[in-house]
Amino acid sequence: xxxxxxxxxxxxxxxxxxxxxxxxxxxxxxxxxxxxxxxxxxxxxxxxxxxxxxxxxxxxxxxxxxxxxxxxxxxxxxxxxxxxxxxxxxxxxxxxxxxxxxxxxxxxxxxxxxxxxxxxxxxxxxxxxxxxxxxxxxxxxxxxxxxxxxxxxxxxxxxxxxxxxxxxxxxxxxxxxxxxxxxxxxxxxxxxxxxxxxxxxxxxxxxxxxxxxxxxxxxxxxxxxxxxxxxxxxxxxxxxxxxxxxxxxxxxxxxxxxxxxxxxxxxxxxxxxxxxxxxxxxxxxxxxxxxxxxxxxxxxxxxxxxxxxxxxxxxxxxxxxxxxxxxxx
Amino acid sequence: xxxxxxxxxxxxxxxxxxxxxxxxxxxxxxxxxxxxxxxxxxxxxxxxxxxxxxxxxxxxxxxxxxxxxxxxxxxxxxxxxxxxxxxxxxxxxxxxxxxxxxxxxxxxxxxxxxxxxxxxxxxxxxxxxxxxxxxxxxxxxxxxxxxxxxxxxxxxxxxxxxxxxxxxxxxxxxxxxxxxxxxxxxxxxxxxxxxxxxxxxxxxxxxxxxxxxxxxxxxxxxxxxxxxxxxxxxxxxxxxxxxxxxxxxxxxxxxxxxxxxxxxxxxxxxxxxxxxxxxxxxxxxxxxxxxxxxxxxxxxxxxxxxxxxxxxxxxxxxxxxxxxxxxxx
Amino acid sequence: xxxxxxxxxxxxxxxxxxxxxxxxxxxxxxxxxxxxxxxxxxxxxxxxxxxxxxxxxxxxxxxxxxxxxxxxxxxxxxxxxxxxxxxxxxxxxxxxxxxxxxxxxxxxxxxxxxxxxxxxxxxxxxxxxxxxxxxxxxxxxxxxxxxxxxxxxxxxxxxxxxxxxxxxxxxxxxxxxxxxxxxxxxxxxxxxxxxxxxxxxxxxxxxxxxxxxxxxxxxxxxxxxxxxxxxxxxxxxxxxxxxxxxxxxxxxxxxxxxxxxxxxxxxxxxxxxxxxxxxxxxxxxxx
Numbered sequence: 052x053x054x055x056x057x058x059x060x061x062x063x064x065x066x067x068x069x070x071x072x073x074x075x076x077x078x079x080x081x082x083x084x085x086x087x088x089x090x091x092x093x094x095x096x097x098x099x100x101x102x103x104x105x106x107x108x109x110x111x112x113x114x115x116x117x118x119x120x121x122x123x124x125x126x127x128x129x130x131x132x133x134x135x136x137x138x139x140x141x142x143x144x145x146x147x148x149x150x151x152x153x154x155x156x157x158x159x160x161x162x163x164x165x166x167x168x169x170x171x172x173x174x175x176x177x178x179x180x181x182x183x184x185x186x187x188x189x190x191x192x193x194x195x196x197x198x199x200x201x202x203x204x205x206x207x208x209x210x211x212x213x214x215x216x217x218x219x220x221x222x223x224x225x226x227x228x229x230x231x232x233x234x235x236x237x238x239x240x241x242x243x244x245x246x247x248x249x250x251x252x253x254x255x256x257x258x259x260x261x262x263x264x265x266x267x268x269x270x271x272x273x274x275x276x277x278x279x280x281x282x283x284x285x286x287x288x289x290x291x292x293x294x295x296x297x298x299x300x301x302x303x304x305x306x307x308x309x310x311x312x313x314x315x316x317x318x319x320x321x322x323x324x325x326x327x328x329x330x331x332x333x334x335x336x337x338x339x340x341x342x343x344x345x346x347x348x349x350x351x352x353x354x355x356x357x358x359x360x361x362x363x364x365x366x367x368x369x370x371x372x373x374x375x376x377x378x379x380x
Numbered sequence: 381x382x383x384x385x386x387x388x389x390x391x392x393x394x395x396x397x398x399x400x401x402x403x404x405x406x407x408x409x410x411x412x413x414x415x416x417x418x419x420x421x422x423x424x425x426x427x428x429x430x431x432x433x434x435x436x437x438x439x440x441x442x443x444x445x446x447x448x449x450x451x452x453x454x455x456x457x458x459x460x461x462x463x464x465x466x467x468x469x470x471x472x473x474x475x476x477x478x479x480x481x482x483x484x485x486x487x488x489x490x491x492x493x494x495x496x497x498x499x500x501x502x503x504x505x506x507x508x509x510x511x512x513x514x515x516x517x518x519x520x521x522x523x524x525x526x527x528x529x530x531x532x533x534x535x536x537x538x539x540x541x542x543x544x545x546x547x548x549x550x551x552x553x554x555x556x557x558x559x560x561x562x563x564x565x566x567x568x569x570x571x572x573x574x575x576x577x578x579x580x581x582x583x584x585x586x587x588x589x590x591x592x593x594x595x596x597x598x599x600x601x602x603x604x605x606x607x608x609x610x611x612x613x614x615x616x617x618x619x620x621x622x623x624x625x626x627x628x629x630x631x632x633x634x635x636x637x638x639x640x641x642x643x644x645x646x647x648x649x650x651x652x653x654x655x656x657x658x659x660x661x662x663x664x665x666x667x668x669x670x671x672x673x674x675x676x677x678x679x680x681x682x683x684x685x686x687x688x689x690x691x692x693x694x695x696x697x698x699x700x701x702x703x704x705x706x707x708x709x
Numbered sequence: 710x711x712x713x714x715x716x717x718x719x720x721x722x723x724x725x726x727x728x729x730x731x732x733x734x735x736x737x738x739x740x741x742x743x744x745x746x747x748x749x750x751x752x753x754x755x756x757x758x759x760x761x762x763x764x765x766x767x768x769x770x771x772x773x774x775x776x777x778x779x780x781x782x783x784x785x786x787x788x789x790x791x792x793x794x795x796x797x798x799x800x801x802x803x804x805x806x807x808x809x810x811x812x813x814x815x816x817x818x819x820x821x822x823x824x825x826x827x828x829x830x831x832x833x834x835x836x837x838x839x840x841x842x843x844x845x846x847x848x849x850x851x852x853x854x855x856x857x858x859x860x861x862x863x864x865x866x867x868x869x870x871x872x873x874x875x876x877x878x879x880x881x882x883x884x885x886x887x888x889x890x891x892x893x894x895x896x897x898x899x900x901x902x903x904x905x906x907x908x909x910x911x912x913x914x915x916x917x918x919x920x921x922x923x924x925x926x927x928x929x930x931x932x933x934x935x936x937x938x939x940x941x942x943x944x945x946x947x948x949x950x951x952x953x954x955x956x957x958x959x960x961x962x963x964x965x966x967x968x969x970x971x972x973x974x975x976x977x978x979x980x981x982x983x984x985x986x987x988x989x990x991x992x993x994x995x996x
Binding site (some may be wrong): 175 | 885900
């Protein structure tokens, strides 16, 4: 369908929400000038780190095509999300991009059996197959995540644990052999003892099935563990982007540094918890210039006047005046 | 040493018993818990969802309403060492006199506990003034302003509605409410679970500072071991309604004796570590139909025949902790 | 099924009363097919006899046995109510669920039409129509008219439930399973909407029977076909209360109140039972 090398291309994506009434509304730019890409035939785990209210969920919904961008481009394998019309094209799009939601108990309908969604998926993406073949597909997907129809079939969501259910949700998502999985906080609601098994599963999916994963989280430790590339999102902007290792061990952007320092180290006897400044609601969204300037220990005058451009250094992109002097984007 | 103890449970056993349309269910949510909480310490209770820790906390605070029923045991409050008070059998008047002044409670998701249609100051008046009624309204307001100043909240917060404040500020307000009367014991149920990394750091630092200043006890319940590592002096690990291990934080992290604890500690991800982590098979048991003997034996990699037949009791172990495991003794 | 019935019977007084009342109604309806007298024949028995073993509800001034009259009356009234309820359910469910799910222009148009129907004053319209079309009016046409007047409010209720269901994450999952809209509505959302449909059905039934009774008492329906309202109409025509034939009024009123209360209590108890949250609580989940 296309001759591009990019599997997913997001360029300058922007989404604006209007709050309030006719006369006194304010505009919040939830996603602002976001650009990144995933390369074809080179499966990647790309983490997006952000606090709540940073726009990460909005961005994930835009990639899933549950929301359309107000400006900018989102292209999947050359197909622009805005140009997709009609059921067949929508189905083709969803075949390649599947979601994994945060709360497995909300992902499934509490009143229907868990395998219902799996059978539906198999049936809708592979039409004209027999019942046996459809069941086969579901069984194979479940096996790939370490479950089976005998464990999960006929059960209701609340009869399974959070970990099992989230795996079932992943099984459902991989049935159409998608090229990209968009996972929004997939392990934050799963118990600690089961969490690593799911995170390992993502690693397996990338290595054995060549699926790229967009892993959205606020947990830096798991992001470090599985992702190859990482982007930090703050109030709608990607403030830093690049290879995971260097960024998390040696962050350049002051916000990234703040996040890395704030992450709790599970080691007793750590230095006493210092108290740091916290952002207050929507005001930061409406500030002029760099949205982090209010809290930044290194803020300069020009930071408060205009949003900094993205500076590029090989794979590393930082949106901060401190690093000006490299090629501006 | 016993003068040091402020709260003690003895063989506590409680279940949720429901009769709905002819179906009877009994969920044995707390099954034989013996803990002694000391003055001037942070006591952490760790465990996964469904292990009973929230219920245990409710019982410790003296909340016991149907369908929760206590079948055996007591919870003694030793605010006055001469007169231990069994919170489960105390009269409403006795409970009223110690609530908020001696024992206060920060509930799960407590940021949403503030009444959305009342200004913050009114919530203070509603919750705390009845226990400080010897102060005039003006003196009370002054005390509140001074108190929230210690939490770095300005007095304009008092005239705001909850939705006008950010999540972190609301959490600080709830901490302020719980600490205003300088209680001996603060019980906190997942106080930072829904908060972002930076806000969590801030809130925990705040709680630790207040504990240091007031010299009181915090009973902290959360599934996040990283929080315990940084906050708790002693930790109790709970699994399926029983305490499987208990000890000083350092000992739990460095020399865990119970297989479950060992697994939990081993599987904690840290920034900077990329080697593959193991995981436990199976899922936490259904408490309406728990396994016989040691409740962990179906998932335990070291389980023996004895484990399915007898229930181990907590005994001191080599690492310095007390663990309920036949193999650790 | 049996277990559900047994559980409900044991624990809910409303359910017990409701079942008894429904059983009573069914028995009466069955009896109506075995009546020794034709429905509207008059002067077949001695008139004005008070209730006795021979004539359970007594007889009226027109020489009819009231017991057998009530069997016909109950059958006709309930059948009328059931037909109205079913017809109006079909309209309400389709409009409500599609408008709720589709949203946009379809929803706006549907709700404007809906609101026009909601504000229509039902009784005056019915009186007018019956007055104008008296000769051509029969039960079935009246049922259709009642259905057309009675769907609007419930459609809105169903729509609001669907609107909230759309926000649930599993609705998004359903889209990504590739499910077409119609299937999502009827497979994923329907179990939540069912309790509402059920309780509004009984409400609608009671409402339409009540309307029919009202109209019949006023003499605006076909008074030659037995129904509860018609019986009361004739009782009034013959000034039953004044002439002391109190059982002529009492029989239809008591039967009506008994069956109505029973149906209502049945719907309340069943409603709590089929509510998905109750079912989940019984199994140990949380909705």
